[in-house]
Amino acid sequence: xxxxxxxxxxxxxxxxxxxxxxxxxxxxxxxxxxxEIGVAIPSEPGAQxxxxxxxxxxxxxxxxxxxxxxxxxxxxxxxxxxxxxxSFVARDAYATIPKxxxxxxxxxxxxxxxxxxxxxxxxxxxTGNLLRVEIRLFNxxxxxxxxxxxxxxxxANPRSYAHMAADEIYQTQRALKGVAESKLTxxxxxxxxxxxxxVEKRDVKEIYIADYDGDxxxxxxxxxxxxxxxxxxxxxxxxxxxxxxxxxxxxxxxxIYEATMEEVTKGAAENWLPAWSPDGSRFCFAxxxxxxxxxxxxxxxxxxxGLRKLTDHPSINTSxxxxxxxxxxxxxxxxxxxxxxxxxxxxxxxxxxxxxTSENYADxxxxxxxxxxxxxxxxxxxxxxxxxxxxMATRTVKQLTFGEGTxxxxxxxxxxxxxxxxxxxxxxxxxxxxxxxxxxxxxxxxIGNNEQPDWSK
Amino acid sequence: xxxxxxxxxxxTCVAATLACHxxxxxxxxxxxxxPPDTTTPSSRPPAPPEPAQEPVAVPPEPVASDxxxxxxxxxxxxxxxxxxxxFDLDSSDLTSAGQKVLDDNAGTLKRYATWTVTIEGHCDExxxxxxxxxxxxxRAAAARAYLVSLGIxxxxxxxxxxxxxxxxxxxxxEAAFARNRRAHFVITAK
Numbered sequence: 001x002x003x004x005x006x007x008x009x010x011x012x013x014x015x016x017x018x019x020x021x022x023x024x025x026x027x028x029x030x031x032x033x034x035x036e037i038g039v040a041i042p043s044e045p046g047a048q049x050x051x052x053x054x055x056x057x058x059x060x061x062x063x064x065x066x067x068x069x070x071x072x073x074x075x076x077x078x079x080x081x082x083x084x085x086x087s088f089v090a091r092d093a094y095a096t097i098p099k100x101x102x103x104x105x106x107x108x109x110x111x112x113x114x115x116x117x118x119x120x121x122x123x124x125x126x127t128g129n130l131l132r133v134e135i136r137l138f139n140x141x142x143x144x145x146x147x148x149x150x151x152x153x154x155x156a157n158p159r160s161y162a163h164m165a166a167d168e169i170y171q172t173q174r175a176l177k178g179v180a181e182s183k184l185t186x187x188x189x190x191x192x193x194x195x196x197x198x199v200e201k202r203d204v205k206e207i208y209i210a211d212y213d214g215d216x217x218x219x220x221x222x223x224x225x226x227x228x229x230x231x232x233x234x235x236x237x238x239x240x241x242x243x244x245x246x247x248x249x250x251x252x253x254x255x256i257y258e259a260t261m262e263e264v265t266k267g268a269a270e271n272w273l274p275a276w277s278p279d280g281s282r283f284c285f286a287x288x289x290x291x292x293x294x295x296x297x298x299x300x301x302x303x304x305x306g307l308r309k310l311t312d313h314p315s316i317n318t319s320x321x322x323x324x325x326x327x328x329x330x331x332x333x334x335x336x337x338x339x340x341x342x343x344x345x346x347x348x349x350x351x352x353x354x355x356x357t358s359e360n361y362a363d364x365x366x367x368x369x370x371x372x373x374x375x376x377x378x379x380x381x382x383x384x385x386x387x388x389x390x391x392m393a394t395r396t397v398k399q400l401t402f403g404e405g406t407x408x409x410x411x412x413x414x415x416x417x418x419x420x421x422x423x424x425x426x427x428x429x430x431x432x433x434x435x436x437x438x439x440x441x442x443x444x445x446x447i448g449n450n451e452q453p454d455w456s457k
Numbered sequence: 458x459x460x461x462x463x464x465x466x467x468x469t470c471v472a473a474t475l476a477c478h479x480x481x482x483x484x485x486x487x488x489x490x491x492p493p494d495t496t497t498p499s500s501r502p503p504a505p506p507e508p509a510q511e512p513v514a515v516p517p518e519p520v521a522s523d524x525x526x527x528x529x530x531x532x533x534x535x536x537x538x539x540x541x542x543x544f545d546l547d548s549s550d551l552t553s554a555g556q557k558v559l560d561d562n563a564g565t566l567k568r569y570a571t572w573t574v575t576i577e578g579h580c581d582e583x584x585x586x587x588x589x590x591x592x593x594x595x596r597a598a599a600a601r602a603y604l605v606s607l608g609i610x611x612x613x614x615x616x617x618x619x620x621x622x623x624x625x626x627x628x629x630x631e632a633a634f635a636r637n638r639r640a641h642f643v644i645t646a647k
Contacts (some may be wrong), residue, residue: 015488202623205622226619226623228586228622229586229587240567244617244619247617248617249590249617249618270592270594270617270618273590284588286590286616288590288594288598288616291598292598292602293549293594293595293596293597293598293602294595295590295591295594295595316588316595318588318591319587319588320589332524332587332588334588338547339585361547361584361585363584363587363588364585364586364588364630378585380583383583384583385583385585406582406583408586409585422586452586453539
């Protein structure tokens with residue numbers, strides 16, 4: 001299964017197209033700029049750029065190509081809507097416009113009548129088992145192409161073509177890192193498998209991955225045990241997690257494209273909650289190995305060498321998260337009685353600095369990526385928990401959820417603009433995403449219980 | 458469990474019968490070949506009813522001891538000879554009720570001095586998954602420390618925390634929460 005993912009990833013290759021006008025009759029010479037520099041499509045004054053994103057054009061009439069053309073168009077719409085940077089001409093209005101059969105007979109004036117500033121259009125061609133997808137973004141006013149690329153690869157996952165193009169459009173149009181190609185990992189009990197050899201009936205929990213929008217959910221671990229708290233490596237190729245497969249919980253790494261596994265910590269001591277350093281070379285994790293019920297933070301190299309104690313306090317010190325620069329680590333300690341969030345330098349020098357001062361109970365800090373300097377965390381707000389975000393510069397706190405079920409385990413999207421978290425608002429535990437200002441809540445998972453998300457970098 | 462114990466007893470009876478048979482066999486009886494089916498002992502040895510009575514005859518305590526020592530680990534763990542200890546919300550302090558349970562458990566562990574035990578720490582769902590790992594460990598460690606103070610060797614007691622990953626009661630009310638905040642004992646070797 002994981003090999004399939006690899007094959008897919010490799011099969012997708014992109015060919016850069018020059019940003020030239022495809023209409024031969026256009027008299028003006030075309031810009032020779034590469035699309036990376038791009039031409040930002042202007043909007044009406046004071047309004048967002050308004051896009052139309054119809055289905056792509058199938059260059060052959062077979063059912064599969066037609067279906068792929070439709071899927072890519074719809075996923076592009078979803079991807080380009082996710083960051084709320086654009087407004088859209090409603091899809092049901094597209095039917096009034098004659099369908100183009102190629103990129104040179106687009107009725108731009110008709111799209112302009114619908115007040116479209118930009119038009120995302122493309123073609124799909126299937127030759128044997130090879131898909132050729134061309135995606136362009138046109139400035140409807142000038143009829144020029146502001147972005148254009150040809151992708152070729154397997155027809156197995158048409159959605160990935162849309163994800164790649166959407167992220168490139170965000171980059172060229174908004175200088176924004178999109179998340180359409182990013183992935184989630186989380187824990188699920190959906191398979192209904194039971195632990196063997198225990199007294200009670202206990203459901204196993206396995207690590208899953210999915211696209212950011214919840215599509216293509218796939219199982220990663222087959223431990224038939226408790227596999228919990230997955231974390232993506234910074235390069236998105238590995239997942240570290242806590243597994244009870246050897247009895248005591250220890251830190252494992254699954255290299256999902258190689259289908260191999262590494263044991264970072266071994267032995268009878270319990271080791272939990274690995275957090276990758278931003279450069280992927282080390283982990284910070286929590287362990288109660290000293291006994292007495294104390295838990296402290298440790299640092300270890302990815303290969304398990306160089307173990308070092310980071311905190312040394314007779315209390316619980318857990319839930320580590322690295323600052324984007326890798327110089328600091330936020331964590332949770334109950335040294336004053338209740339769990340609160342602290343920050344310590346990653347080299348262990350200097351005292352831990354308390355961050356949360358107005359919470360009764362705070363856990364699972366997660367540091368946003370740049371340019372935001374925020375920490376999202378779980379706060380006990382009543383009978384349940386909610387997600388809050390503290391600005392590290394001003395220490396102002398905003399709340400993202402408000403008692404809809406119980407909410408916990410927040411993690412930021414790689415661009416810092418969204419938060420994924422676990423919520424019981426729809427019944428069982430499920431993964432949701434929300435924008436960093438608390439809007440646009442989306443349910444990502446539906447089958448079984450799903451929890452403890454992490455978002456690829 | 459009772460059924461299995463009986464079965465275990467029955468098996469030992471058969472074994473005893475066979476041993477008996479062996480001792481008898483030197484008395485030369487060349488003619489009848491020994492019956493191949495060991496589950497149906499021949500009518501010749503007077504044994505069959507006797508060994509069945511044997512375990513019944515012994516005094517109560519050794520009977521328990523025999524039943525327990527012949528039981529499998531799974532049977533022992535299902536029988537909850539070692540009782541769980543319950544905790545208050547967010548707390549790893551032993552209550553007086555909890556101490557009394559541990560006093561009893563210490564007695565059992567002293568009686569069966571070869572047992573090794575894993576103390577599992579568990580939490581209810583109201584705490585967060587991450588912090589609960591450490592809280593569960595602190596609960597297990599509190600139970601372990603108390604048992605050690607009663608003279609149970611520390612190397613017989615291991616701890617592991619499951620946080621809130623394995624609730625005993627799937628409910629979402631106070632009664633379920635109370636059942637899930639516990640140190641749970643699993644016999645791992647005997």
